[in-house]
Amino acid sequence: MRSDFYKTAPLRGGLMYLLLLLWLVPSAAQTPRTYITVLVAPDHADWTYKTGEKASFTITVLKDGNALKNCKADVQVGPEKVDATYSKKLDLPDGKITVDGGTMKVPGFLRCIATTTVDGKQYRGLATVGFNPYEIKPTTDMPADFNAFWDKAKSDLAKIPLDTKLTLIPERCTEKVNTYQFSVQNFRYGARLYGMICIPKKPGKYPAELIVPGAGIRPLNGYVTAAEKGIITVEMAIHGIPVTMDPGVYVNLSDGALNNYFFNNLDNKDQYYYKRVYMGCVRAVDLIHSLPEFDGQNIAVFGGSQGGALSVVTAALDSRVKYLVCLFPALSDLTGYLHNRAGGWPHMFNKDNAAFNNTPARIETSKYYDVVNFAKLLKVPGMYSWGFNDETCPPTTMFSVYNSVTAAKELFLARDTGHFGYPEQWELLNNWMYDKLLSNQIKK
Incomplete structure (x- = not known):
C-alpha cells in the first residue's frame, strides 16, 4: 500500500521527538526559511514520470x-549524486524561468539544482523527480553465505550473558514512568550496550518500542511520552559508552576516536564496525524480553537515517520484532556509485571515498551490511517514509530497499523534503505504530 497523502494523529514524542529529528544526522533538521528563497518545481504534481518522458523544472x-x-541562476540537472548532464548560468529577468530537464531511459531520479547569489550570499533550491521509481533495482547482491554469516553471529551473541544493569535517573522520571540508563553485555565479551529505558509505573504487561539511533555520538534522554501512554520504550546507542555523560564528551569522541566510525574495518566482514552494532540491536530485543513488565509479544522498532537502516536490519534478524517504522534509511545499495548512480550513506564508494574504499574486500564486506539484503528477508509489516529531495540518503537507494521488500508495506512520501520530516509525517508514522502496539495490547 502506498500512502501519498498527509494524515494527522497525536504526536507522541513532544520535545524528545523534536530532538530525535534534529540528531538523526547533522543535516537531518529542516533548513529554516531564508531571506531569499529559490523554488524549483517540476511540471508533474506527483514528481513522477515514465522513463523516456520529458521533465521540465520551473x-x-x-x-x-x-x-x-x-537575477541570475546557476542551474545543474542530472541524475542525483553524480556529475550533472546540464549546467548553465541563466538570466531570470522576471525572477522566473522554466528549463527542459530531459529524461531518463532507465528507472531512477533526476535532480535540478538552482543557485543564485544576492548581495554576495548564495541561495540554493532543488527538486528531484522519479522515473518509474517502483521499478528501481538494487546494484548490490546478496552473498551466498549471507544468512549463515548472521546466524553464526546471533549464535555467538546468545552465548554471552545479558548481565543487565539498570540505573534509575530520578530527574527524568515522572508520576507515571520510571526512567533508567541501562547497560547489557553486547557482542564479544567485555563490550557493553548502553541506552535509556522508560517503563510505566502502573503494574501490568506492556508492549515495547525499540528506538534505534541516527548517525553520530550523543547523550540520550529517554522517551517518556510514549511510556506514559503504556509502551515500554528502549532507546539504544551503538558506541558502547554511557549515554548520560557531559555533552562535550560526545563532541570530542565524534571529532576524535569515533570520527568516521562507519568506515572502521570495512576490509573485514567479521571486524567491520557495524557487526557489533547490528548485534546490539538484537541484544536490545533480548533486554526487552527479559523485562517482567513486557507483554511477551508486541515489539516495534523505529528509526530514521542510520536508524532507518537499523530498523530494517533488526526486524530482519530478529523474528521477535513484529512491526517496523523506517524513515529515509541509510546504508542502502552502497555499491550504486560503482554503477554510475547514487549509493547510500555513508557514500563509501563515491568519488571522495572510492580511492580508499574501492577494493574487492571492502566491496564484498559492504554486501553483508547493505540494508537491501536485509529488506529481502523481512516478514513483518512496515511503514516507510522519505522525500525525493534527500541529499544524504538518495531516493534511488531508498527505493532499492522498498522495492526489495516482499512483506506487507506502506510508503508515505513527502516528496519535497530532504533529510528531515514534516510534523504531519511524524504524526502519521507515530499513529501507525501506536495502532499496531496498543490495539493489539487491548485485545489481549
Missing part, C-alpha cells in the same frame, strides 16, 4: 514573497 527566485527581477 525555477523561481523570491524576495519578500515576490519574484526577484533581473
Whole structure:
C-alpha cells in the first residue's frame, strides 16, 4: 500500500521527538526559511514520470514573497549524486524561468539544482523527480553465505550473558514512568550496550518500542511520552559508552576516536564496525524480553537515517520484532556509485571515498551490511517514509530497499523534503505504530 497523502494523529514524542529529528544526522533538521528563497518545481504534481518522458523544472527566485527581477541562476540537472548532464548560468529577468530537464531511459531520479547569489550570499533550491521509481533495482547482491554469516553471529551473541544493569535517573522520571540508563553485555565479551529505558509505573504487561539511533555520538534522554501512554520504550546507542555523560564528551569522541566510525574495518566482514552494532540491536530485543513488565509479544522498532537502516536490519534478524517504522534509511545499495548512480550513506564508494574504499574486500564486506539484503528477508509489516529531495540518503537507494521488500508495506512520501520530516509525517508514522502496539495490547 502506498500512502501519498498527509494524515494527522497525536504526536507522541513532544520535545524528545523534536530532538530525535534534529540528531538523526547533522543535516537531518529542516533548513529554516531564508531571506531569499529559490523554488524549483517540476511540471508533474506527483514528481513522477515514465522513463523516456520529458521533465521540465520551473525555477523561481523570491524576495519578500515576490519574484526577484533581473537575477541570475546557476542551474545543474542530472541524475542525483553524480556529475550533472546540464549546467548553465541563466538570466531570470522576471525572477522566473522554466528549463527542459530531459529524461531518463532507465528507472531512477533526476535532480535540478538552482543557485543564485544576492548581495554576495548564495541561495540554493532543488527538486528531484522519479522515473518509474517502483521499478528501481538494487546494484548490490546478496552473498551466498549471507544468512549463515548472521546466524553464526546471533549464535555467538546468545552465548554471552545479558548481565543487565539498570540505573534509575530520578530527574527524568515522572508520576507515571520510571526512567533508567541501562547497560547489557553486547557482542564479544567485555563490550557493553548502553541506552535509556522508560517503563510505566502502573503494574501490568506492556508492549515495547525499540528506538534505534541516527548517525553520530550523543547523550540520550529517554522517551517518556510514549511510556506514559503504556509502551515500554528502549532507546539504544551503538558506541558502547554511557549515554548520560557531559555533552562535550560526545563532541570530542565524534571529532576524535569515533570520527568516521562507519568506515572502521570495512576490509573485514567479521571486524567491520557495524557487526557489533547490528548485534546490539538484537541484544536490545533480548533486554526487552527479559523485562517482567513486557507483554511477551508486541515489539516495534523505529528509526530514521542510520536508524532507518537499523530498523530494517533488526526486524530482519530478529523474528521477535513484529512491526517496523523506517524513515529515509541509510546504508542502502552502497555499491550504486560503482554503477554510475547514487549509493547510500555513508557514500563509501563515491568519488571522495572510492580511492580508499574501492577494493574487492571492502566491496564484498559492504554486501553483508547493505540494508537491501536485509529488506529481502523481512516478514513483518512496515511503514516507510522519505522525500525525493534527500541529499544524504538518495531516493534511488531508498527505493532499492522498498522495492526489495516482499512483506506487507506502506510508503508515505513527502516528496519535497530532504533529510528531515514534516510534523504531519511524524504524526502519521507515530499513529501507525501506536495502532499496531496498543490495539493489539487491548485485545489481549
